Amino acid sequence: MYLRRPLEIRLAMMLACAFLAASSTSVSAATTHWVNDDARRYVPPGRSCNYAGYQTIQSAVDAAAPGDRINVCRGTYMEEVTIPPGKDNLLLRSVQVWAAVIKAPPVMLGDTKSIVRVNGARDVTILWFTITGPGGEPCDSLRYGVRVDDGGSADILANHITHIHDTPASECPNGIAVQVGRRAEATVGSARILGNLIDTYQRNGPTVSNDGSYAEVAYNRILGLGPTTLSPQNGAVVSGGATARIEHNIIARNIFTPPPDVPPGAVVSTGILLFQSGQVVVDQNTLSENDTGVGMFEPAAGSTTTHNDVSANNFDGIALAPASGQRVALNTIERNGGSGVLLDNAQGNDVDGNRIRRNGTEGGDITDGIRVTELSASNTIRNNRLKHNVTHDCHDDSVGPGTAGTANFWIDDRGETSQPPGLCTAEDRDDDDHDGDDDHDGGDDQDHGDHHQRGDSWDARYMLGARRSFNPCQ
Secondary structure, X not given: OOOOHHHHHHHHXXXXXXXXHHHHHHHOOOOEEEEOOOOOOOOOOEOOOOOEOEOOHHHHHHHOOOOOEEEEOOEEEEOOEEEOOOOOOOEEEEXXXXXXXXXXXXXXXXXXXXXXXXXXXXXXXXXXOEEEOOOOOOOOOOOEEEEEEOOEEEEEEOOEEEEEOOOOOOOOOOOEEEEEOEHHHOEOEEEEEEOOEEEEEOOEEEEEEOOOOEEEEEOOEEEEEEEEOOOOOEEEEEEOOOEEEEEOXXXXXXEEOOOOOOOOOOOOOEEEEEEOOOOEEEEOOEEEOOOEEEEEEOOOOOOEEEOOEEEOOOOOOEEEOOEEOOXXXXXXXXXXXXXXXXXXXXXXXXXXXXXXEOOOOOOOOOOEEEXXXXXXXXXEEEOOEEEOOOOEEEEEOOOOOOHHHOOOEXXXXXXXXXXXXXXXXXXXXXXXXOOOOOOOOOOOOHHHOHHHOOOOOHHHHHHHHHHHHHOOOO
């Protein structure tokens, strides 16, 4: 599911080659600077890996003019790289995929403790690198793999960003793979974070923060530490008024094992977390083996969560708690340990056309296919197809003038069990699943689109989407 390493490298090459083809006319007249950590002699700007101009990446950045290209040869570069204002349109490129390694020094000297920082420069490209920790100390030794701030912007393409954590990995709140803007420091940034492998981070994967910050996060593999007792992790986070598009990612293994005195589910990791964000589009992602698939805490109205595969997470598939004005539609939500969709203190949301099956855990009426708490009202829940959920397919604890005496409106939902009765009705067998097999996992409702078609592997789907996104001829 998480893609084999040779495939990851082929995908990185495909994405990068398409990007370079699209941008070749803008860099043809620029100077190319060559960096090699073990060349025999250095004559700037260099002309190849054998005849390099610089021993460090930072020295090449310092010498570069706006629009220049920096080619970095195979090797390990233990340094902090900062791209300041006045270095717009730089292209930093490992000449081989993931062969140039930018590694955190044992002691980080920069004030943000970032391995790579785009500090006010615009339209910078960071391509094909391995960007890696760990930090050298037990707490707050390494804060960011890549950070974009002070109005800077960057394309972060086809890199491997890994081991962004302390030594050993700790419960300290640092260790974010990619940070774009930061509300706590009143700084903004923007980025396209595309086609990267992002793994083994201590706190979060891509994180977008502050009003005015924006990121497109697409076609990445974002993999947490797996079960950890240290602190909750999150795959992708949008917070503090930032906006984003999060699309076509595989996000997994963000799992927190709390201490014995904390009830299960009271503190969780999430695949995607929208925390007091601006408007966010969450579309066509796979979220699996996290605590919660998608968690929404007061995102801006008008955000959408559509066409995602949300399966085999420990707790809820998609949780709106609290949230207002959201659209949750056309998702496949299956085999999660909690409810498929939870609406807790949720107002005025649309939950429409989802396929919700085999969610929940036995042991009391605490999980359902769609579960609506008593504090939720004015939600429209329509055209969902539910089956084999524990405890009920459809459950609503609210009281009001809506369907079956609840405060919400359930319209044409199909399910086998309902509390109170009348929220959903059993589906006709002829219409069930469009495949004639009540217990067969394959065969989705036609409205879910081509990304859910039976037999479509994630490897093939990822490559198809990447080609569509990066084809320079389109």
